[in-house]
Amino acid sequence: MILKDKFKNRDSKVFYIHLIVFLFLVFWIASFSIPIFSNKRVDDFYFILKIFYSPVCHQNAERCFSFNNIHFLVCSRCTGIYIGLLLSSIILFFRPYIKIRVKLLIFSFLPMLIDVVMYTLKIYPYNKIIALFSGIIFGSILFFFIFEIITESVLKANK
Numbered sequence: 001m002i003l004k005d006k007f008k009n010r011d012s013k014v015f016y017i018h019l020i021v022f023l024f025l026v027f028w029i030a031s032f033s034i035p036i037f038s039n040k041r042v043d044d045f046y047f048i049l050k051i052f053y054s055p056v057c058h059q060n061a062e063r064c065f066s067f068n069n070i071h072f073l074v075c076s077r078c079t080g081i082y083i084g085l086l087l088s089s090i091i092l093f094f095r096p097y098i099k100i101r102v103k104l105l106i107f108s109f110l111p112m113l114i115d116v117v118m119y120t121l122k123i124y125p126y127n128k129i130i131a132l133f134s135g136i137i138f139g140s141i142l143f144f145f146i147f148e149i150i151t152e153s154v155l156k157a158n159k
Contacts, residue, residue, distance in 0.1 A: 033072060
């Protein structure tokens with residue numbers, strides 16, 4: 001396997017966990033982006049998927065991207081978080097060890113927090129693009145942080 005060669009010093013269990021997480025993220029994002037793939041067969045599953053995604057997002061229509069007049073199944077901020085997770089997962093295929101400190105995780109959360117406070121205080125109206133990018137920043141760092149914990153747990157369990 002070509003990707004596996006990049007991980008000669010990496011535990012094979014960690015590699016396969018990473019691959020499974022990556023494939024799950026691709027599936028997860030494709031599923032909530034169902035309006036992009038809109039056709040009659042897919043439209044039948046929209047309402048079922050909407051119920052499925054409701055525990056992870058408020059799904060407020062004004063805060064969701066839409067395509068063909070059909071809203072994504074998660075808001076723009078959640079879309080950003082999941083895209084950030086996926087981008088970081090891709091980066092880890094090429095650079096398997098990225099250590100993230102808790103401080104950086106907290107700092108990556110700040111743009112999201114500032115955005116929420118600013119539109120809650122009505123300093124500016126909700127902006128899907130700002131929400132998307134603040135979500136991408138947080139999601140990217142979050143993935144590195146969580147995956148480091150998973151890697152350490154797997155490596156510890158193998159000893």
